[in-house]
Amino acid sequence: MGTNLQEILEEANRVLKQGGTLLVAEVASRFEDTRAFMTAMAQLGFKSVSKDLSSPFFFLLEFSKTAPPRPRPCAGLRLRPCRYKRR
Template sequence: MEQRLLGARFRYLNEQLYTCTSREAARLFQNGPGWNGRAGGAEGLPQPPRHPRGGPWQVPLEDESVDVAVFCLALMGTNLQEILEEANRVLKLGGTLMVAEVASRFEDTRAFINAMAQLGFKSVSK
């Protein structure tokens, strides 16, 4: 029964993360009892990342410092534009952004690809 409850909690957390912004997700991890594996004893749930810069979608990397950025089942949240802009910021000129997501993650896949194109990314394969 305990395992089933943990699974339900994880599914609930997942749904919350997909339907809120990164800022709201960070608040859930900070304020929600049992969300971070420590406050409520929910071992096995992911730990929230620490972000020393301005927002929870920002990574502690210098501008144009990486050759490849990868999002693998990680594009959670409703602020995808900000997340893509952050990837664009840390990528070197001519760098590669790889996205591995299930198509159902996006309400409109074409809109997502267009948002990437507006940042200068081109879709090589889908």
């Protein structure tokens, strides 16, 4: 839910050991482009292990740390604000 997504993921990379697992569970409507997000995660040193995009509400993505992040901004790390519905 943070707004500084790149810094959050760089810190996750820093604290994980090589081969460590990062799980991302996020509201599906926040993703603008899932493919661009996956490419950006590769730039941050994570390899996609599995992804479950079957739910219309939440995406579950699993990554493994493969390398330190490349020191540049990752364009695909934009997420939309959450859309809440009144019920």
